[in-house]
Amino acid sequence: MTIINKDEIKDRVLTENTAQGILNHLRDLESNRARMQGRWIWELLQNARDASVGEDTHLVAFIELREGELVFQHNGRGFSADEVAHLIYHGSTKLEDENTIGQYGSGFLTTHLLSPEIDVAGHLSDGIPFSFRLKRENSSAKALSDSMDRAWEEFDASAEGVPDSFTTQFRYPVGTDSERAITEGIETLKRCAPLVMVFNRQFRRIAIKSPDESISFEVVERKPLPQEGLQIVTVGENQCDTQRERKYILSEGRRASVTVPVALTEDGPKCLSLDDVSRLFLGFPLIGTEDFSFPAVINSFRFTPTENRDGVYLGQSDDETNNTNQAVIAEACELHVKLIEFVTDSQWASVHLLVDIPPISEQTWLNVDWLQEQLTQLIEQIRETPAVLHGQESVAPKDAIFPVEGGDTGVDILWGLLDEVESFRGKLPIRAEAVGWRRAVKSWATVTACEGTSFGEAFDGGKLVSYIEEETRTSESQRGTLDALQDVLVEEVCAVEWLNRLCAFLKSEGLDQWIRKGQFILDQSGYLKRLSDLYRDMDIDDDLKDIGEKYLELNTRGYLRDNRLTSLAEEVGRGDRSDDEVARAIIDSLQDLCEKDTLSDDFAQASTRMLAWIVTKKQWNYLIGFPSFSVRPDDSSRHMLRLSPQDGDEADIPFAPVKAWPEELQEFAGLFPSDYIVADAFFDVIPNPDVWRALSERDYVRTDAIINSNVSPGAFLPDEPLPDGDHSTEDVVTMTNVVFLTKDRVGIMARVRDSQERARLFWRFLTEWLVVRDIEGLDSKKVTCVCGGTHRYYQANWLVPLVRNRWVPQGNDIRDYATAQSLAKLLQGSGWTPSSLRETSPIVKL
Ligand SMILES: [Zn+2]
Numbered sequence: 001m002t003i004i005n006k007d008e009i010k011d012r013v014l015t016e017n018t019a020q021g022i023l024n025h026l027r028d029l030e031s032n033r034a035r036m037q038g039r040w041i042w043e044l045l046q047n048a049r050d051a052s053v054g055e056d057t058h059l060v061a062f063i064e065l066r067e068g069e070l071v072f073q074h075n076g077r078g079f080s081a082d083e084v085a086h087l088i089y090h091g092s093t094k095l096e097d098e099n100t101i102g103q104y105g106s107g108f109l110t111t112h113l114l115s116p117e118i119d120v121a122g123h124l125s126d127g128i129p130f131s132f133r134l135k136r137e138n139s140s141a142k143a144l145s146d147s148m149d150r151a152w153e154e155f156d157a158s159a160e161g162v163p164d165s166f167t168t169q170f171r172y173p174v175g176t177d178s179e180r181a182i183t184e185g186i187e188t189l190k191r192c193a194p195l196v197m198v199f200n201r202q203f204r205r206i207a208i209k210s211p212d213e214s215i216s217f218e219v220v221e222r223k224p225l226p227q228e229g230l231q232i233v234t235v236g237e238n239q240c241d242t243q244r245e246r247k248y249i250l251s252e253g254r255r256a257s258v259t260v261p262v263a264l265t266e267d268g269p270k271c272l273s274l275d276d277v278s279r280l281f282l283g284f285p286l287i288g289t290e291d292f293s294f295p296a297v298i299n300s301f302r303f304t305p306t307e308n309r310d311g312v313y314l315g316q317s318d319d320e321t322n323n324t325n326q327a328v329i330a331e332a333c334e335l336h337v338k339l340i341e342f343v344t345d346s347q348w349a350s351v352h353l354l355v356d357i358p359p360i361s362e363q364t365w366l367n368v369d370w371l372q373e374q375l376t377q378l379i380e381q382i383r384e385t386p387a388v389l390h391g392q393e394s395v396a397p398k399d400a401i402f403p404v405e406g407g408d409t410g411v412d413i414l415w416g417l418l419d420e421v422e423s424f425r426g427k428l429p430i431r432a433e434a435v436g437w438r439r440a441v442k443s444w445a446t447v448t449a450c451e452g453t454s455f456g457e458a459f460d461g462g463k464l465v466s467y468i469e470e471e472t473r474t475s476e477s478q479r480g481t482l483d484a485l486q487d488v489l490v491e492e493v494c495a496v497e498w499l500n501r502l503c504a505f506l507k508s509e510g511l512d513q514w515i516r517k518g519q520f521i522l523d524q525s526g527y528l529k530r531l532s533d534l535y536r537d538m539d540i541d542d543d544l545k546d547i548g549e550k551y552l553e554l555n556t557r558g559y560l561r562d563n564r565l566t567s568l569a570e571e572v573g574r575g576d577r578s579d580d581e582v583a584r585a586i587i588d589s590l591q592d593l594c595e596k597d598t599l600s601d602d603f604a605q606a607s608t609r610m611l612a613w614i615v616t617k618k619q620w621n622y623l624i625g626f627p628s629f630s631v632r633p634d635d636s637s638r639h640m641l642r643l644s645p646q647d648g649d650e651a652d653i654p655f656a657p658v659k660a661w662p663e664e665l666q667e668f669a670g671l672f673p674s675d676y677i678v679a680d681a682f683f684d685v686i687p688n689p690d691v692w693r694a695l696s697e698r699d700y701v702r703t704d705a706i707i708n709s710n711v712s713p714g715a716f717l718p719d720e721p722l723p724d725g726d727h728s729t730e731d732v733v734t735m736t737n738v739v740f741l742t743k744d745r746v747g748i749m750a751r752v753r754d755s756q757e758r759a760r761l762f763w764r765f766l767t768e769w770l771v772v773r774d775i776e777g778l779d780s781k782k783v784t785c786v787c788g789g790t791h792r793y794y795q796a797n798w799l800v801p802l803v804r805n806r807w808v809p810q811g812n813d814i815r816d817y818a819t820a821q822s823l824a825k826l827l828q829g830s831g832w833t834p835s836s837l838r839e840t841s842p843i844v845k846l
Contacts (some may be wrong), residue, residue, distance in 0.1 A: 018089050019145035025109050026138040033113060038184035039309070040111040042284040043195065044072045044170065045189075045206070049283060051076025051168065052202035057219060058200045062166070063186070065210035070114060070174050070182060073166040078123040079130070087120065088134060088151050107309070109118060110286065111170070112136055114178045119171040130155055161467065186210070189216045192277055193217040193233040194246045198259055199299040200283050215239045227342045229253065229335075232262070251339040253273075256331045258296040258339060260354055270349035273356075286310060293360040293447060296339070298332040306365050308683060315367030333378045337385060344387045344394045351389065352429070352436035355382045355397075357443045371448065379444045383455075388429050388437065397441075397457055403426040404438045404452050405460040406509040411438045413505045418459060420493045421467075433673065463509040464502070465518040472520070472528055480528040495636060496522060496564045504567035515571070522565060525549075526555030531568070534561040535577035543613050544582045551606035552589040556582055583622055586610055588625045599629055599638040612685040615695070625702045630654070631679045639675050644700040651739070652676070656701040657683035660692035665705060668765045671758065672739070673746035674703070706773055707737045716793040717800050720779035729783045734799040736777045738770065742801050751802050756809045759826055770798070 029036055041063070048061045050072065064071045079087075087108070111118065116138070121131035132154035135147045142219075174182065186208060193206050197219050207216035220234040235246045252261045261272040278285035279292035281299035303312045304321040312325045340354050357375060360368055386394040401424045403414035415434045416423045422801025429437045445452035452458050459467075469480075471488045479482035486495040499522055506515050515521070521531045524545070537560045548554035561573055586606065593603045607628055614622045629638040641654050655661070655677040658669045669677070678701060686692070689703075696703045713735055714728045741748045752759040771778065776794025785791050801807075806815040808822040816822035 015089065015145045015148065016141060019141040019148060022109065022136065023138055023141050023144055026112060026136060029113055030138065033181075035308070038112055038188050038287065039107075040114055040181065041185035041189045042287075042309075043107045043110050044140060046284060048074035048076050048168070049200055049202055053077055056206045057201060059164070060205045060207070061203065062207045063189070063209070064183065065186075065208075067211075068173060068175075070172045070178075072170045074173075075166050076167050076168060078125040078127065078167050080125055084124075084130070084155055085152070088132075088155070103293065109136075111172070113181050115172040115174055117173055119173075120169070121171070122166075122168040169332050186479075188285070188287065190215065191275065194237065194248070195259065195277060195281065195297055195299075196249050196284060197235045198233045198250055199257065199281055213239065220245060225249075225342065227338070230339065230342055233259075249339060249343065251335040251342075253331050253335045255302045256298055256300040256328045256335060258332050258335045260296045260299050260339070262343075262348070265349075268347065268349065269343070271343060271351055271353045273353050280312060282309075286312065291358060291361045292363075293331070293358050293375060294329075294336075295355060295357050296332075296336050298329070300328040300332075302328055311363050311365040313365045316365060329371075329374060331448030333374060333381070336378070337381045340382065340385055340387055344385065344389065344831050347389060347392075347394070348797055349389070350433060350436060351387045352433055352440045355379075355442040355444075356436070357447050359443070359446045372449070373448050379448060383457075388427075389433065390426060390428055390430055393426075395427055397437075398455075399427065399618035400429065400437075400457050402429065402437045402441050402458050403434055403460075404441055404458045405505075405511075408435045410505070411435050413501070413508075414459070414461065414464070415758050417464065417498065417502055417505060420490050420498055421488060422490050423488075425490060461506050461509055462514050465506070465514045465520055468502075468520050469518060469528075470791045482522055482526045482528065485520075485528065496562065500565050500567050503565055507567060515568070521568070521573075522562040524560045524562050525555070527558065531561070531571060531573045533559075533574060535559050536561055536572055537563050537572045538576050538578040540577060540579055540582050541613065541617070543609065544579060544586065547606050547609050547613070548582060548586050548589075551602040551609075552586060552593075554582075554585055554589060556585075579617075579619075583610075583613075583619065587622060587626070588714055594627050594640040599640060604629060604638060604679075608679075608681050608685045611682055615686055615691055618700060620700075623698075624694075626700075628654075628678050628682060630675050630677050631681075632674050633670075638679065641675065641678060643678070643695075644698075648701070650707070651743070653699055653702050654678055655739075656692040656696060656703045657681075659683040659687075660689050661703050664769060668705075668761065668769060670764055671752070671765060673749050673751075675746065676740060702739065705739055706770075708734060709737065710734050713797065715800075716783060716791075717797075717803065719794060720794045722791060725787050727785050727787055729785055731783050731794075733781070733783060733793075734795055736774050736795055738798040741798055748803055749807055753805075753807050753809060753815050756811065756826060759807070759809050760830065763823065763827060766802075774798075 033349050033437055044063075045061055048059055051653075052059045053076070058075070059077045062071075062073045064073075107258070116136050118134045120134055121130065123127070123129050132151050134151045135149070137143060150405070160349060161183045189206070189208065194217055196206065197203050197217055201222075203219070205216055205218045208214070209782065216238050218236045218238070220236045221232075223234070225231055229252050231252075233248045233250050235248070237244050237246060242458050247262050247264060248259045249262045250257055260274060263270050263272055274288055274295075274297065277297060278287060278289045279294050279297055280286045280289040280303065281297060282303045283299065283301060286303075286305055286309055288308070290823050292311075304322055304325060312328075314325050314329060315320045315322060336354070340351065343354065344351050360371055360375070362368055383398040385514055386396045386398055388395050388400040390400075401418055403411045403418055405411065405414050411434050412431070415428060415431055418433075419428055428434070440778055441455060441458045442452050444455065445458075453460050453463055468485065468488065472478070472480050472484040473486070478487075478764065482495055485499070489495055489498055498518065503515060503521075506512070516531055519530050520528045523529050523534055524537070545556045545560075548556035559574075560577060587610070590603065590610065611626065611628060614620070614626070624644050626643040628641050628643055630641045631638055644653065655672060657668055657678050657680045659680055660683055661669070683692075692701065692703055694780075695701050711734055712730055712732045716729055716733075718727070738748070740746070742750075744750070748762060752762045774796055777798075778794060780792035781795055783793050802818055806817050808816045808818050808826050810816050810822060810825055
């Protein structure tokens with residue numbers, strides 16, 4: 001029997017198995033190169049961290065990119081022989097203890113994406129230097145296993161060592177195919193190194209050197225804050241000759257810690273936004289968690305990552321790994337709230353950045369429902385925490401007011417509007433942070449999958465409109481008035497101006513539906529109504545509005561939108577209203593009032609002022625049939641009197657007010673029927689006789705008692721007795737008439753018969769006024785008669801009734817024709833005699 005060397009066989013088989021495992025893993029890596037190629041840097045840093053001694057800040061890691069090679073060095077403790085063996089022979093089987101995070105496990109193999117060869121050098125724990133080459137081509141298991149054996153033999157014999165200050169060195173010969181891996185690894189490191197320093201107390205410095213740049217990160221200070229478990233970590237970043245400091249506030253717990261960047265400015269401390277960094281750290285970033293939904297970076301050494309180290313299992317099953325990971329996140333929420341409480345208590349700026357939660361993105365390792373529940377609780381806690389800074393105090397978000405409409409400008413404008421609402425002032429965030437809080441509140445809505453405005457504190461345009469509607473209608477006495485709105489607003493704000501700004505804001509944000517829907521548009525009588533209930537005022541004269549409102553109960557202004565709402569200028573609303581509609585409504589209303597038995601004082605006011613308006617504006621068309629009034633002298637009652645009668649009967653055109661008559665005629669006013677004289681009240685509002693003359697020229701009123709007309713009179717008054725027979729003319733001749741001389745019942749002839757006094761006045765009118773005014777009427781003119789002859793006639797047609805009527809009262813109800821005797825009797829005692837008749841020659845012809 002052949003003697004079997006059992007140990008040798010076992011070693012060979014184990015080596016071959018390991019080689020096979022490593023080969024498989026290398027092939028996997030190669031096929032996932034794009035995703036894994038940046039990972040090498042974290043494996044190397046982790047290797048350094050695992051070699052650290054305790055927690056004190058002593059570890060220095062140095063990454064140097066030289067021509068054709070990349071060198072990584074650190075100053076951790078030296079290797080044990082076991083560790084060298086693990087490094088060489090370790091394959092895919094994990095062999096990781098509690099405190100080392102996969103040292104030389106499968107993770108380390110990812111560094112082969114830089115190069116299949118690694119020159120390893122270092123010190124053993126007893127200080128003896130060593131070096132060997134680890135070459136891992138992924139050609140075959142046999143080649144690998146031979147190569148591993150060669151490395152082990154080389155280690156045995158080597159004694160090169162590394163530069164004094166370091167204990168470990170990995171050197172990778174690199175070519176162009178590693179360029180992307182190198183760039184990606186170094187860029188991620190530059191982004192995450194400060195956070196790595198924050199979370200891993202072991203590191204004193206991480207330095208990167210390449211032909212292009214030299215950059216190093218160093219912890220400058222860890223300063224505890226008054227609140228236990230909180231500290232500010234300052235990381236210095238030296239790049240070439242420039243130095244800058246990054247600061248982080250760190251909240252540490254038993255299993256987790258959370259941090260966010262901060263800045264100490266001249267105005268005081270403020271929170272900064274997280275860049276595009278991993279949100280979950282297991283000492284080092286878990287690449288792929290950049291969009292994890294959390295408003296801070298969480299680190300935990302208790303996390304169990306996914307195999308690809310791109311996440312941690314959260315709620316995907318009920319095993320211990322999941323439970324621990326979930327517990328860490330829950331603790332992180334508590335730590336974060338503690339952090340928020342501290343910074344708000346200390347009046348830090350931009351706290352909204354700490355509560356702005358990114359949307360939940362789906363991951364294979366994540367139970368979205370579970371995370372949503374966690375975050376909903378976190379949001380509720382945040383809403384209870386006085387995190388909103390305004391002035392010198394802070395309020396909890398749920399007691400605050402956030403403008404959440406539109407873009408940044410929209411938010412700013414809405415802030416201005418809300419700040420002027422009495423009960424909101426003091427609840428708003430400071431103006432500069434309003435946009436940030438809008439983002440935060442919107443993020444809560446996204447995370448909890450609800451409407452942004454379902455949070456009571458979030459105010460958009462619609463909510464503000466509803467609030468105004470409600471608040472201006474709380475008391476019965478002030479139902480939707482401008483005064484009620486003024487009470488809602490802070491004292492120094494003009495409510496109209498505020499409303500105008502609100503409307504402009506709603507329009508600019510495209511919220512026209514609220515302008516249409518809301519009951520908050522100001523009318524001209526001080527009430528808040530719907531846009532659709534109000535007409536657009538096309539520059540209606542205030543006089544018209546006054547007339548309609550004061551005297552006719554037309555509520556004219558109640559239907560008109562207040563023109564001070566200039567932002568609504570383009571809105572039609574119920575329609576357009578101009579002078580014409582209002583003027584017609586006034587006249588219609590006056591017409592209606594005419595139907596009543598007595599014409600009220602309001603009617604009188606409206607009628608006179610309306611006529612004044614028409615005249616001032618020269619709007620003559622409203623005058624046809626205009627309902628003015630006269631006043632009866634006996635009982636002062638008013639009677640409707642239409643100007644320019646619509647049926648066009650010239651005889652019915654009324655007199656202008658007496659005061660507008662020629663002065664010589666005024667004393668005879670009592671002769672004319674008072675029902676046909678426009679009341680003096682009209683002269684009081686239009687005291688210019690020229691205006692009345694102009695109206696009379698247009699035949700709306702008359703100011704003279706004589707009318708000249710060209711007519712075919714038929715019968716005429718001859719200047720001498722004519723022979724028997726039919727005498728009349730078909731000629732068109734000029735005649736003069738005295739108005740209202742013969743009008744039924746109320747004409748002059750009808751009324752002088754009953755009053756000697758009036759008859760005497762009439763006599764004076766005839767002899768002192770009429771004969772002077774119509775001197776020509778008493779001359780005789782030729783006319784062709786139907787009898788075939790020619791006669792002479794008097795042009796003064798008014799002579800006819802004077803001659804043909806018994807109108808001269810003689811006392812005791814006796815009346816006579818106008819004769820020398822009857823007139824003498826009427827006028828006796830007045831100094832008149834028939835001889836004085838002769839002196840006034842023309843009337844002699846009577
Ligand atoms: Zn004749």
